[in-house]
Amino acid sequence: MTVQIRHLATTQSDFEATFKQVLHWSAETDTAIEDRVAAILADVRLRGDEAVLEYTARFDGLSVPGMAALELGQSELKAAFDSLPAEQRTALESAARRVRSYHERQKQACGLSWAYRDEDGTLLGQKVTPLDRVGIYVPGGKAAYPSSVLMNAIPAHVAGVEEIIMVVPTPRGEKNPLVLAAAYVAGVSRAFTIGGAQAVAALAYGTRTVPKVDKITGPGNAYVASAKRRVFGEVGIDMIAGPSEILVLADGTTPPDWVAMDLFSQAEHDELAQSILLCPDAAYITRVQEAIDRLLPTMPRAEIIRASLEGRGALIHTRSMDEACAISNRIAPEHLEVSSSEPNKWEPLLKHAGAIFLGAYTSESLGDYCAGPNHVLPTSGTARFSSPLGVYDFQKRSSLIEVSEAGAQALGKTAAVLAYGEGLQAHARAAELRLKDGGQ
């Protein structure tokens, strides 16, 4: 049975309309979920640990006598790591090493990052400091990804965050040893087996047992996303992630099986994931379709892949690689593969993308796990204005100003004129009091 993935050509008259339809996705805001989340947040804020224990019993089927039973000790994390086959231990450590190495290059040295003095001796500068304490949400159940633990915890660690608190739901007490092992490898400070809106609330407000954090990162279901959106401001959050996407720009030189498998690797995440191919070579598109049809039956997650490709996928024939690059900029994809024999010719044309994978050997899955860059990337076109999760998300800046006596004379006059113009007389007087004549 062939896969009924949509074929489009940029030359067709209804391309614009159809293309918009393909891209359309909007986070449904389910009022029922919103209301339940608001109630859970308010309850945890009020009753703390007691509320967390009740929701964990109700939603995760995990009843325990007290919060101590919901904390994973360091020895348990280490035991999980030790219990893994050598192959998995090596893979986790190798991935962690590469991710750390990449993120160390993103780090801004803490302390004064730069400063200069103007002609009056006034000093102007910028200081960088790490966040004190962050929370990492790790999904449990079917989408339990140890790689996400590394991708969230390592940048925080590199940034100099002192305490990294992980939460991961363990429905009916089932723990995922790879997730626990990843927490060990990544250097998580404390870990709790709680999840959902109640875990987000515990991190955002703090309870007697769970420390209040400054920022919460990490993916989750609709309840978690809604809770993060609501606590934004009380704490920092990373982006609210939509379905995952891949865009492959192909010039027809990569083996079609490789491209087909790369499209699958996105589609297998979830029925709403989106895989799109842009290619100026019609014959090559046909070969990719053949590869898709031939390879799909070999995939354990064939049904999810089929649903995703048929529902949201597209193979798009473009007039040229240049046009493909222009369309890519409109999509601003999360993952962008430049599957070309001359990827560095096209890379400078690509303005908006979370991560750019250059050349046939760079499968997106290598980036997902171990190449080094982060796999938490802006989805749904948000790469137009946002960046991969990085060390910069766990550092912040403060401006520094030290006005000299001479500087206060010149600046004071300017500030006073503008402050009076805005009707803010105390601002003006504060500047004038520093003038030698007291502004008289």
Place this chain on the structure above:
Amino acid sequence: MTVQIRHLATTQSDFEATFKQVLHWSAETDTAIEDRVAAILADVRLRGDEAVLEYTARFDGLSVPGMAALELGQSELKAAFDSLPAEQRTALESAARRVRSYHERQKQACGLSWAYRDEDGTLLGQKVTPLDRVGIYVPGGKAAYPSSVLMNAIPAHVAGVEEIIMVVPTPRGEKNPLVLAAAYVAGVSRAFTIGGAQAVAALAYGTRTVPKVDKITGPGNAYVASAKRRVFGEVGIDMIAGPSEILVLADGTTPPDWVAMDLFSQAEHDELAQSILLCPDAAYITRVQEAIDRLLPTMPRAEIIRASLEGRGALIHTRSMDEACAISNRIAPEHLEVSSSEPNKWEPLLKHAGAIFLGAYTSESLGDYCAGPNHVLPTSGTARFSSPLGVYDFQKRSSLIEVSEAGAQALGKTAAVLAYGEGLQAHARAAELRLKDGGQ
């Protein structure tokens, strides 16, 4: 009539409880406002210009035949600038020059910011690009601040943003010439006299006349804040600002009048603004109180200042400057004045603050207008996890990965082990297809 500002001492037994009460502030989410904003957003999304015209007529008392009448041309901006007294023109230009100069130091060069090759020849890097188009919200009416136009537009300009779209409501058609002049000086691309949730919607979704932007920054009232929170994800936004705050750490060496006026300059913004003094010298606190009582009657905005100081202000006697610094870190103030003869002794102890003003001559108001750093700063303790508005808010990063054939061999094995561990077989197969033996 003395100002009944709260006096506290860290030695008093109920200090912790009282201190928490003083700091307590939470953005009231008014359901009626939320619902009206949601309806306006949906309507502008659906009906575009037509809806914008209707809401502008209804809320701003400004009825015009079409959108063209709501656009300010470049010549009108320039005319506003030319109409100003020379003193104001010079002040605006001088402030803009200093703000630009500071922000140029924040800029990351666009293009490849760094890259390295690992031992297998795999390239890993990071690319920086500006946002294409941003929207700046400028409040109209009583809080029309030309300085905000400079502080929002200049960092975007320095970042390399090509189009900067300003919106500013002009109730009953009243335009503020200083705001228009600031738009001219800052190099705004287009400007519309629209405001409220309808302006945020027009920028976020685009209409026939108003171009869709990638990010919206700038302060606004409760409707604007609610609208920005709702369109977050569709576009980027800056922080949702709470009331403004100043914290003064004083060692007792600054003239008390200066400190009193600095406290006023925050308090005059709004009754909810917060001014706090931390000082280890009880006699000095008494002198500041005397200065407050003596100077308040001279202030045109005395009533607002009194309400703010009596409602939310505090003069806190600490055991030492060290203790004052520790308390400051708990507050994470928006504006932090270190009014001391040795400010550089204390600065390294200060971890969380939007902007730090060092020494007696550095009044906060100099920073508000013209010292150089941005005056859009994290409020309500959010300096724990966020930064001043800056050039970095108008640039974003993309990861770059180019895996060599040799690199694909080593990375492919690691990725496949982890992908199988997560049950994502297409990820594993995509990596394995790049192995020389095809993963067989």
